[in-house]
Amino acid sequence: MTRRRLALVGAVLLxxxxxxxxxxxxxxxxxxxxxxxxxVDTLLTTSINRDSAYRGYVLAYQTPLMLAAHLPGATGIxxxxxxxxxxxxxxxxxxxxxxxxxxxxxxxxxLQVRIVRRDTATHNLWLHLYQLRLPIDTSTTFGSVVPxxxxxxxxxxxxxxxxxxxxxxxxGDSVVVDTVNHHLVLSLKLDAAAARYVGTDSGTxxxxxxxxxxxxxxxxxxxGTFGPVLQWYLRVDSLGKDVARNPAVLGAAFxxxxxxxxxxxxxxxxxxxxxxxxxSLLRVAFPKFIRDSSxxxxxTLFLVPAVPARGAPADSFVIEARTVFADFGGKSPIDPRLxxxxxxxxxxxxxxxxxxxxxxxxxxxxxTHPTVLMLRPQLEAQFLGEIRFYPSIAPLVRPTLQxxxxxxxxxxxx
Amino acid sequence: MRRAxxxxxxxxxxxxxxxxxxxxxxxxxxxxxxxxxPGRWESVRARSTGGAFGPFDGLSxxxxxxxxxxxxxxxxxxxxxxxxxxxxxxxxxxxRATRFPVMGVAGPVGxxxxxxxxxxxxxxxxxxxxxxxxxxxxxxxxxxxxxxTSDGSVTDxxxxxxxxxxRRIAIGAAVHVLAxxxxxxxxxxxxxxxxxxxQQSADVRYDGLGVSGSVLIGLAPGLSIAxxxxxxxxxxxKVADTTSAxxxxxxxxxxxxxxxxxxxxxxxxxxxxxxxxxxxxGAFDTWSWSAGAEFGSRRMPIRLGVRGGQVPFGPGPKAPTxxxxxxxxxxxxxxxxxxxxxxxxxxxxxGGGLTERVxxxxxxxxxxx
Numbered sequence: 001m002t003r004r005r006l007a008l009v010g011a012v013l014l015x016x017x018x019x020x021x022x023x024x025x026x027x028x029x030x031x032x033x034x035x036x037x038x039x040v041d042t043l044l045t046t047s048i049n050r051d052s053a054y055r056g057y058v059l060a061y062q063t064p065l066m067l068a069a070h071l072p073g074a075t076g077i078x079x080x081x082x083x084x085x086x087x088x089x090x091x092x093x094x095x096x097x098x099x100x101x102x103x104x105x106x107x108x109x110x111l112q113v114r115i116v117r118r119d120t121a122t123h124n125l126w127l128h129l130y131q132l133r134l135p136i137d138t139s140t141t142f143g144s145v146v147p148x149x150x151x152x153x154x155x156x157x158x159x160x161x162x163x164x165x166x167x168x169x170x171x172g173d174s175v176v177v178d179t180v181n182h183h184l185v186l187s188l189k190l191d192a193a194a195a196r197y198v199g200t201d202s203g204t205x206x207x208x209x210x211x212x213x214x215x216x217x218x219x220x221x222x223x224g225t226f227g228p229v230l231q232w233y234l235r236v237d238s239l240g241k242d243v244a245r246n247p248a249v250l251g252a253a254f255x256x257x258x259x260x261x262x263x264x265x266x267x268x269x270x271x272x273x274x275x276x277x278x279x280s281l282l283r284v285a286f287p288k289f290i291r292d293s294s295x296x297x298x299x300t301l302f303l304v305p306a307v308p309a310r311g312a313p314a315d316s317f318v319i320e321a322r323t324v325f326a327d328f329g330g331k332s333p334i335d336p337r338l339x340x341x342x343x344x345x346x347x348x349x350x351x352x353x354x355x356x357x358x359x360x361x362x363x364x365x366x367x368t369h370p371t372v373l374m375l376r377p378q379l380e381a382q383f384l385g386e387i388r389f390y391p392s393i394a395p396l397v398r399p400t401l402q403x404x405x406x407x408x409x410x411x412x413x414x
Numbered sequence: 415m416r417r418a419x420x421x422x423x424x425x426x427x428x429x430x431x432x433x434x435x436x437x438x439x440x441x442x443x444x445x446x447x448x449x450x451x452p453g454r455w456e457s458v459r460a461r462s463t464g465g466a467f468g469p470f471d472g473l474s475x476x477x478x479x480x481x482x483x484x485x486x487x488x489x490x491x492x493x494x495x496x497x498x499x500x501x502x503x504x505x506x507x508x509x510r511a512t513r514f515p516v517m518g519v520a521g522p523v524g525x526x527x528x529x530x531x532x533x534x535x536x537x538x539x540x541x542x543x544x545x546x547x548x549x550x551x552x553x554x555x556x557x558x559x560x561x562x563t564s565d566g567s568v569t570d571x572x573x574x575x576x577x578x579x580x581r582r583i584a585i586g587a588a589v590h591v592l593a594x595x596x597x598x599x600x601x602x603x604x605x606x607x608x609x610x611x612x613q614q615s616a617d618v619r620y621d622g623l624g625v626s627g628s629v630l631i632g633l634a635p636g637l638s639i640a641x642x643x644x645x646x647x648x649x650x651x652k653v654a655d656t657t658s659a660x661x662x663x664x665x666x667x668x669x670x671x672x673x674x675x676x677x678x679x680x681x682x683x684x685x686x687x688x689x690x691x692x693x694x695x696g697a698f699d700t701w702s703w704s705a706g707a708e709f710g711s712r713r714m715p716i717r718l719g720v721r722g723g724q725v726p727f728g729p730g731p732k733a734p735t736x737x738x739x740x741x742x743x744x745x746x747x748x749x750x751x752x753x754x755x756x757x758x759x760x761x762x763x764x765g766g767g768l769t770e771r772v773x774x775x776x777x778x779x780x781x782x783x
Contacts (some may be wrong), residue, residue: 024443024500024507026545026560030729030766031443031502033543033562035603041551065649297610356609404551404609406617409600412651412658414449414694 013098018180024322038407039297047285048373050401051392053271053279054133054330055263058380061138061256064226065116067275068211068257069218072310078310080259080384081210082221084252086230088203093236093245101236103203107244109195114186115157115228120313124159124214130256131196132206140385142258148208152194157184183222190400193283195236204253205230218312220382223255255285263386268393269306272319273344273377274386281329282392282399286371290405291364298404299360301373303352303389311385312344318343318378319387321354323362331387334374341378344387354387360403422490441511443500443768444734446541448727448747449649449661450568450695453515458492458778462757463706463743464719466682470630473780474667475518477642478586479630481528483575487521492531492755492778502768511540518572518779529575530588536570537649557605566596568620568649569602582632592622592649592663622649622663636674640684643667662692664699664726680708690726698733700724706740713746717757718749725763734765742776753780 026032060067066082079313092100106409110383111129130148153171160168160175161184167174172189197203207228211217223226235242243369263274268282290296301321311317321343324332338358363371377383388396445451455476460468468476472483473490491514498509514620517531518532545560570594576586595617602612624646632638646663675681683705691699702723709716717739728734742757757776762769 020512022509023544023561024509025505026543026562027502027768028590029447029448030415031543031768033547033564034444035562035600037560037562037614039549039551039602039612049579091465294616295612298606298608299614354609357608361610376459402552406602406612406614409598409616410612410658411598411600411614411616412596412653414651414659414661 004247013265016409024198035410037409039404040407041402041404042290042293044287044401044403047287047401048282049285049392051270051280051282051399052329053266053269053278053280055266055271055274056276056348057279057376058275058277059138060258060381061254063275063364063381064222064224066209066221066223066255067218067259067382067384068209068221069259069312069384070210070212071216071218072174076261077106078259078261078384079146080257081142081146081148081208082255082257083132083140083206083208084223084255085134085204085206086250087248087253088197088201088205088250090202093234093247096236099238101238101243103197103199104235104237104242106195106360107233107235108194109190109233110198110231111188111190112227112229112231113188113209115186115219116181116226117223119216119218120218121314122213122215123158125217125219126212127155127157127186128210128212129153129155130208130210131194132208134201134204134206136206137254138256140256140258143259145208145258149212151345152190152207153188155186155188157186160186172279175239183226192250195232197232203232204224211237211385216312216314218315218384223252228252228255251392261382263310263328268313268391269388270303270374270375270391270399271298271386271388272277273317273383274310275379275381275384277380279330279374279376280389281332282373282375284371284401285371286360286363290403292319294351294364294405294407296357296360296364296403296405300402301354301356302400302402303354303375304399305349306353306388306390308349309344309385309387311383313346315381315383315385316345319354319386320378321356321359322374322376323359324370324374325371327372328409330369332372332374334376341367342412346385352387375409378381416682420442435450441496441498441509441538441540442725442763442770443541443563444725444728444765444770445538445584446543446767448697450537452537452688452726453567453570455488455516455534455570457516457780458742458743458755458757458776461720461759461776462717462740462755463682464721465702465720466670466684466706466719466739467672467680467708468704469628469642469668469684470638470672470682472653473493473516473518475516475530475532475534475570475574476626477574477586477630478530478576478588478626479628479640479642480572481521481530482578482584482630484520484528484530485522486782487519488780488782489519490516490778490780492516492776493518494774494776496772496774498772498783500769500770501766503607511603526577527575528577529571529573532570533569535567536592536594537568539564539567551609556609559603561599561601563599564568564596565598566594566618567596568592568622570624582737584630585628585757586630587623587627590624590626590644590646592620592624592757595619616653619652620649621652623647624663638702639669640672641667641669648716661694664689664692667757680712682706688726693726696729697726698724699730700726700733713750717742717744725765729767732762732765734768735760736763738762744778746751751782754778755780
């Protein structure tokens, strides 16, 4: 019995003893440690040097989007047009396991394109579909295909969306709103006149799209998984008699976009974004006293735009600052681990601030890491927008770095 | 016998199983700005009498001469849990800590000498301070919260020897190695999360050396006096093998009086002086006194005590003061081979606008195998 009581008392005392609580509000200076955390904020105005811009990282046909735009700007109208080629099934079609027939033509066709990005504030959005002359490929330029002349169809997207069931009973066009991905899946019916299956071209067709709207028009079409696709409704010769056949849905063998005017040539400014995408490299002379003996708690890169950012107002784009594994100029391999991003609003000329704390902390932790910042668009060549910043050779508006750091705490000093 | 073994096992578990095993004494907010909070070099028995029995208790590491009366190999350990209310500017904070301030072993070597080894807390340096403030940064006033912590202590590792020169006189001496470390952290969190949290930490290591000597004189049957002195050189603090501070340590001296009028009543008083002002600004020389009594048989005594004095570190021109009352008891088991001592202490410290009130529950275990 006594042992049980002792065990109980022991257990209670043990539980009570297990709890430690030291934390108390400090009443300084009388009952605080003598050492204090010392914060220093410094503006490094001359630490960024040997900066330059490079273009050509991602080309128009390499992006997962086809950009369509019709935007008045300071240098004229920015006109961007998707173009794509869909290879046909050939001049003959398999009718049965033992028989093929010559394709005599197409009764109709249905082209499906997917609008993956649009400005809902843009009204009266027209989509004009043109057939283009073959061939079109990665070397096709704006000048080689524009003006589009062979008009096939014109569709008003807003009108179609307002139709009951989002389907036009007259033209056979329809639109489906993909609420999950916020896409518009547009299905255009091409009648016999527009659906031209030319056997000598193996049924290959090329189309171009031009858009227009009451206000600034800028949208993006998907490609690859997100279209465009074409369904042919063919007439095939079977022992002298035409029979209807529907071959498999065909995807685009080539999809891209062409635009004009092209981006201005690179100069001494630091260009970021655009198509083909441009990167800018900034070399930072990171002060040893910050790197070696302190903890960085905030770092901000200040960049002054040399010109207002180009692009549609609704097409804000994101640029990011990253560091590189090694400094090979424009071909420096980018370190994918850490990146700091900022949204660029076209036509604005405010100073751009990018928080680069994580990058500076990386440099402080790894003294072998090159102290180089690479500015690039987060989505390469998926926006026409481009921004250009003043370089380090512009003394009053050069890139600067503001660093807030903590001096080493004086531990062990009473 | 079985009951005694069970009790000893429970006491051992209580002393050793608590997770926050720190060989340190009692914390105080007064020690934050100074070197720390000096430890109490007393067994639970001595502390239950206000410390008055410290010069005469063979298991208290205050002196060495009384070791001469340790007749057989003896090991002791003490643990204590403190509940502390720190009140400053009308704000009271409840704090709690568990400490193991004394561990030691002593035994005779040959016929004339008794040697002892053990460790006790020299300075407790465990505290955690939070602070709310703001500072202008990048043109905006930024509120932040600081938390600065220290966790650890400076331990006094003692090797002592004592000898009884005659029936009336015993002397002793010891060398003290001061060693220990604290894990210190300094954190700052801004309300604005664009500023990353500040987090710095370091292990601070301490070292120092000291010597002490003491004498115990029996003036008459039932009447003894004791005197002791100690000198430590300096406390060196090193961070990553770089000396960050060197602080002079105090000279200390003290004495005590023991009166034993009968087998069931023992009275003692003690006083000590310490020149802590050598430690620098904000440190003061201190006097401390204590008086206590022990009644009943040694198998299960009742102990009472009071003590008072000064705290060596604090703000302002005067040393903070402290006063405490204590009581306790003990129980012998296993035919006197094991002792469990229990104590309860109420302490109050005042100074510089701060008042600390502390309840401390003490448990001691002594084994004579």
